Amino acid sequence: MGAVAADHNCNGNAYFTVRNIKTVADAYDAIQVGRSADLRCLSVMESCIPLQKASSAAALSCMLRPKPNAMEGPFDIGHVVAVASKHPFYSAHEYPLRPEEVAEITTQEPVSSNVNDLLSRCPIIQKEDLYREIPRLFADNNPQNTFRHSTYISVTGGGGGESHSLSFLTDIKENRAQRKACGELLRRLNVLKVDDCVVSMHATGKLYRALDLTIDIIEHAGASVLPVGHISEPEEVVAVCLRYGATTISGDTSQIIRLASFVESSKTGSDLRISKILYTSESMSRLQRTYIKSVFSYGESPIAFSSLLGSAEMGPWAVGCFELTGPQEDDTADFIFDTRNMIVEVMPLGFDLSTKNCPCRLVEGEAGVLIVTSLQRLRNPLVRYATGDIGSIHPLQPSASSHLGQDAEHLRVLRLHGRDIRSSFNWQGEYFELDKLRKLMSTPAWGIMRWQIVLTSDPSNLEHIEIRLMRATGMDGLLGQDAIEEKLKEYFWVASPIESLFHVNLRAPDDFIRSSTGNKVIQLVDRRGQEE
Numbered sequence: 001m002g003a004v005a006a007d008h009n010c011n012g013n014a015y016f017t018v019r020n021i022k023t024v025a026d027a028y029d030a031i032q033v034g035r036s037a038d039l040r041c042l043s044v045m046e047s048c049i050p051l052q053k054a055s056s057a058a059a060l061s062c063m064l065r066p067k068p069n070a071m072e073g074p075f076d077i078g079h080v081v082a083v084a085s086k087h088p089f090y091s092a093h094e095y096p097l098r099p100e101e102v103a104e105i106t107t108q109e110p111v112s113s114n115v116n117d118l119l120s121r122c123p124i125i126q127k128e129d130l131y132r133e134i135p136r137l138f139a140d141n142n143p144q145n146t147f148r149h150s151t152y153i154s155v156t157g158g159g160g161g162e163s164h165s166l167s168f169l170t171d172i173k174e175n176r177a178q179r180k181a182c183g184e185l186l187r188r189l190n191v192l193k194v195d196d197c198v199v200s201m202h203a204t205g206k207l208y209r210a211l212d213l214t215i216d217i218i219e220h221a222g223a224s225v226l227p228v229g230h231i232s233e234p235e236e237v238v239a240v241c242l243r244y245g246a247t248t249i250s251g252d253t254s255q256i257i258r259l260a261s262f263v264e265s266s267k268t269g270s271d272l273r274i275s276k277i278l279y280t281s282e283s284m285s286r287l288q289r290t291y292i293k294s295v296f297s298y299g300e301s302p303i304a305f306s307s308l309l310g311s312a313e314m315g316p317w318a319v320g321c322f323e324l325t326g327p328q329e330d331d332t333a334d335f336i337f338d339t340r341n342m343i344v345e346v347m348p349l350g351f352d353l354s355t356k357n358c359p360c361r362l363v364e365g366e367a368g369v370l371i372v373t374s375l376q377r378l379r380n381p382l383v384r385y386a387t388g389d390i391g392s393i394h395p396l397q398p399s400a401s402s403h404l405g406q407d408a409e410h411l412r413v414l415r416l417h418g419r420d421i422r423s424s425f426n427w428q429g430e431y432f433e434l435d436k437l438r439k440l441m442s443t444p445a446w447g448i449m450r451w452q453i454v455l456t457s458d459p460s461n462l463e464h465i466e467i468r469l470m471r472a473t474g475m476d477g478l479l480g481q482d483a484i485e486e487k488l489k490e491y492f493w494v495a496s497p498i499e500s501l502f503h504v505n506l507r508a509p510d511d512f513i514r515s516s517t518g519n520k521v522i523q524l525v526d527r528r529g530q531e532e
Contacts, residue, residue, distance in 0.1 A: 072177035074375040078110020084381040119360035168312040171379040182316040183220020196223040201251030203230040234262030248276040252429030281429035324400040345371040447472035
């Protein structure tokens with residue numbers, strides 16, 4: 001039979017050629033070999049097939065064209081809603097559909113193609129809904145429960161601490177396809193090029209997968225990547241940059257600021273050739289960008305800033321690119337996303353998130369609470385999920401649209417105004433939920449009568465967190481202060497490199513910051529970027 005051999009590159013995939021085909025039967029056999037090997041592209045040397053078999057050869061050529069994998073997304077909104085209607089996140093069903101049942105749904109004609117109609121039938125869900133269902137599904141060993149089968153398991157940093165993090169499970173093929181799509185978006189937006197070498201300082205370990213996620217996305221964008229991780233000291237990162245000629249630094253904003261502070265103090269900036277900054281996990285203020293430029297810029301070469309937006313629940317789905325969206329005049333953040341991969345609703349500010357059933361609301365130019373539906377998640381769907389962010393949707397600028405060509409009609413700008421402070425805050429690239437923190441502070445053995453979080457930034461733009469506590473006195477059986485501080489360090493993922501930025505202080509009643517109107521203690525005070 002014909003032999004299958006690697007030939008050359010086709011659209012980023014290995015291109016395979018079937019050679020030495022003498023008969024149509026040989027070709028059919030070769031096709032099966034290629035498909036069983038999961039080869040993306042196959043080609044039959046039709047000249048090897050006798051002329052009288054030309055019509056059959058043409059038919060074979062059609063068979064050999066690569067077929068899109070129906071289970072790798074993006075998916076039809078009708079299919080996503082159909083699966084969601086039978087998933088425990090959104091219904092009374094005890095277990096998710098089996099993979100073969102999900103696959104069967106994708107072969108059926110959707111009941112509707114109207115996005116507004118379909119989404120209006122679905123309830124809005126919050127992280128609390130996931131916290132209720134995911135641990136139950138994770139712990140259930142019933143053979144009918146396929147929730148954990150063939151899944152990519154990722155944890156949110158936002159839960160605070162290893163024991164409080166939320167695990168979110170995604171089908172492994174869906175996850176790979178989404179990473180690839182995000183990398184291709186980076187490439188299409190010209191954020192990364194083939195000659196870029198990226199040093200990634202993202203976190204890994206304790207089930208946290210930011211490093212391997214970022215590496216995969218960068219490689220799909222066509223760039224080279226050096227995974228130094230989050231525990232490398234700044235001098236080690238600089239050494240890697242110098243040795244390999246890195247052009248791009250990637251990491252959380254806090255990590256990049258820490259590296260910039262070291263580079264400034266060690267006066268090594270002129271030896272580096274950094275031209276791009278790719279940040280994640282938290283926003284970067286104008287002041288921080290100005291500082292980074294002053295440290296890394298050399299000669300006439302400007303520093304290009306870009307960013308990735310994603311989470312364990314949503315996966316990576318949007319890219320910030322200042323060269324296409326323009327510089328921010330305030331501390332909002334613009335991200336470009338593909339409407340074929342994500343649907344974003346904007347609910348009015350002050351919207352009651354406990355309102356499960358409400359009409360779909362797709363509007364542009366109006367700031368509000370963001371509700372997302374992923375078209376890249378099917379087995380464990382994400383439909384009408386309240387992200388905890390405040391933002392608005394806008395069209396691309398005309399200059400960006402002309403640069404991107406036909407792709408532009410599917411792209412929109414998501415302008416993030418910040419987190420909904422009713423639910424969470426971020427520090428050192430991690431989001432922490434106030435509800436979870438309240439439960440922790442209510443631990444009886446801690447004896448905490450009052451607490452407050454104060455976030456500040458120092459002259460080097462490093463972000464500090466102070467936890468102010470007032471504890472009960474004269475009670476037996478309470479934990480010592482040192483033990484509580486260790487528990488809080490674990491909760492806030494405090495490693496040695498950032499220990500100096502974490503403070504726990506006992507305070508008198510009058511030392512807590514209060515509102516100017518009701519004179520009530522403000523639980524979260526964010527003074528980052530403000531002068532003392």
